[in-house]
């Protein structure tokens with residue numbers, strides 16, 4: 001190797017080693033902050049602090065002739081590491097009441113996640129699952145919160161068959177549909193009721209920046225502690241009615257999962273060489289394959305329940321599929337011209353969001369590309 005190149009690479013190695021030392025130092029400070037925040041009961045994720053810090057470092061970077069995006073990427077990735085470190089130190093427990101939290105379905109994937117986070121916050125958690133259902137009456141007899149985390153198809157039955165709960169016990173569920181479970185909970189329990197829909201899967205490493213949708217049922221004030229606990233975990237909460245929730249989800253979830261399923265179903269029938277498709281795919285296509293493929297690494301029952309949760313007996317599914325047919329007819333009758341005309345109408349409907357999504361996706365694709373070797 002040319003000795004000049006070798007010397008420069010040595011210098012890069014030294015600079016990178018310094019970067020490692022600095023990152024280690026930052027993470028150690030962040031661990032200390034985590035400890036202090038635990039003591040003070042402050043949230044894991046502090047968006048205002050992050051925004052201020054990023055703006056400051058972007059300005060520093062630009063002043064030094066570096067792109068602001070570079071330091072922002074590094075800091076955001078490092079802050080993700082902060083969440084991980086701070087999570088292991090546990091969280092302040094908002095509700096000092098010593099009574100236990102009962103998680104019904106606590107051995108399921110999402111149930112386990114809530115069990116872990118409640119335990120990280122110092123609550124006593126009683127897990128109920130198929131193998132110890134006989135413990136349910138005793139477990140709920142002095143429960144602070146009963147959280148139903150069973151598959152969608154079983155939720156209503158499990159709620160209807162719950163034993164009597166203490167009158168001040170909060171009854172909540174984490175099902176991805178909200179109207180029916182909420183009605184079932186209100187019918188079964190006369191105390192505080194709240195519907196929750198975590199907008200994440202069980203594999204998320206931390207809850208920082210994750211969203212939980214909340215559909216109030218009865219006596220919302222009695223669930224305040226739970227909402228505050230979520231905030232300490234770094235979760236962002238949005239409140240809406242169960243009806244609004246289910247309507248929005250039929251757009252967000254039913255269509256997303258249906259499209260992915262049909263795409264995967266179609267691929268499997270066409271039976272191409274998947275290995276080759278992956279190799280030929282640039283980041284955007286790879287991302288698309290990932291969005292589809294990841295579905296099939298999860299539970300078919302879950303997605304069947306979500307797709308079937310579509311209100312009005314699959315009417316959204318039917319309308320969506322009819323649109324494929326409409327597009328086919330459009331292509332057959334009017335060809336390119338018809339397609340472009342409809343395309344422009346859709347673009348108008350998206351308005352400034354189209355540009356915004358394009359920008360956001362470019363950023364995302366850069367990250368996907370960076371992570372490939």
Ligand SMILES: O=C(O)C(=O)C[C@]1(C(=O)O)C=C[C@@H](O)C=C1
Pocket residue numbers: 030033034037044045046047049050053078079082083
């Ligand atoms: O300042 C804090 O509260 C931190 O926990 C540190 C830190 C960071 O790594 O800079 C991490 C998480 C917060 O969202 C904000 C900032």
